[in-house]
Amino acid sequence: MSNLSLDQLDTANACHDDDPARAAELLRSVDPAELPPERWPGLAFLLNHVFGEKLGLPAEAHAMFGPLLSAAGSHPPLALWRQAAAAAQLAGDSAAARRLSDSLATAASASAPTTQHVVALTAAMYRAPAADAAEVADAVLPALQAVQASAWEAPHPLDSAVAACANNIAASLQERSQSDLAQGALRAALDLAAQTAERFWLRAGTWVHYERAAYGRAAAATALGEPHRARHHALRALALLDEHDLEKAENVDRAFIELELAHACRHLGLAEEARKAQANADTLAANFNDAGLDAWFAKRGADLAAMTRR
Secondary structure (H helix, E strand, O other): OOHHHHHHHHHHHHHOOOOHHHHHHHHHOOOHHHOOHHHHHHHHHHHHHHHHHHOOOHHHHHHHHHHHHHHHOOOOOHHHHHHHHHHHHHOOOHHHHHHHHHHHHHHHOOOHHHHHHHHHHHHHHHHHHHOOHHHHHHHHHHHHHHOOOHHHOOOOOOHHHHHHHHHHHHHHHOOOOOOHHHOHHHHHHHHHHHHHHHHHHHHHOOHHHHHHHHHHHHHHHHHOOOHHHHHHHHHHHHHHHHHHOOOOOOHHHHHHHHHHHHHHHHHOOOHHHHHHHHHHHHHHHOOOOOHHHHHHHHHHHHHHHHHHHO
16 A cells, blocks of 8 residues: 555645645545545545635546545445535536435435435535625525424434534634624524534534534634623533543643633623633643644634624
């Protein structure tokens, strides 16, 4: 098994956000047949994320799924069928999207309509970061609404995929400008995405997913200018950590939740609660010992401070 394709994939994965053009060049040279099977889902995600989302080249992503599916043989992981179907949909190849979605339905032992919902939601996840208000209304919000239907009331084989997509949609929408966040469709999509992520993680995840979903609800409420809801969800997330994280393994999560809580409390006039939460967050962050986490924490703090000044 060649180390070259693995190295190229690892490098692309490390640089895809900061330098998507370089990541694309690396991905073009990756031979899926040279990768271990456990790396195929990560490659599938990067094809859509880099080519479809970052560079606006969905047709190229769609074409690159052919070799990947061929390498996977007769029983690809569910993620490959889902990502391949989403790539076809993003590229406007409706016939291929339908065929690949049907293959996903068969592999997952799921109904065709619900599988189509998941494919649409996956495509919406890649559209969301750059979608204007009209596209949010026409594509992102309807994809989220589809998984609220009665067909989704019972546990489903693709629950975790729905949860992850909804979480990523919420995370991207909450980064939008204040003018964007004033748009009704975008606000509705952000709120529903955060709710959907929590609903489906409660069925498909662990307590860590529950805690992070509650934090996601808090961050979404902050973006929507609803500090009372942000505080409520942050406190729920902290309660889950208090109950389950006896070994303090998730102190990074706790630091960011405390930071969110401090911001909400300041807006609600709860000065002492805000001071304690900020002190907790800063104390935890001082022990990160990781430059990336330090930068992330500082950026979130600066973003929240900017919201306070508005």
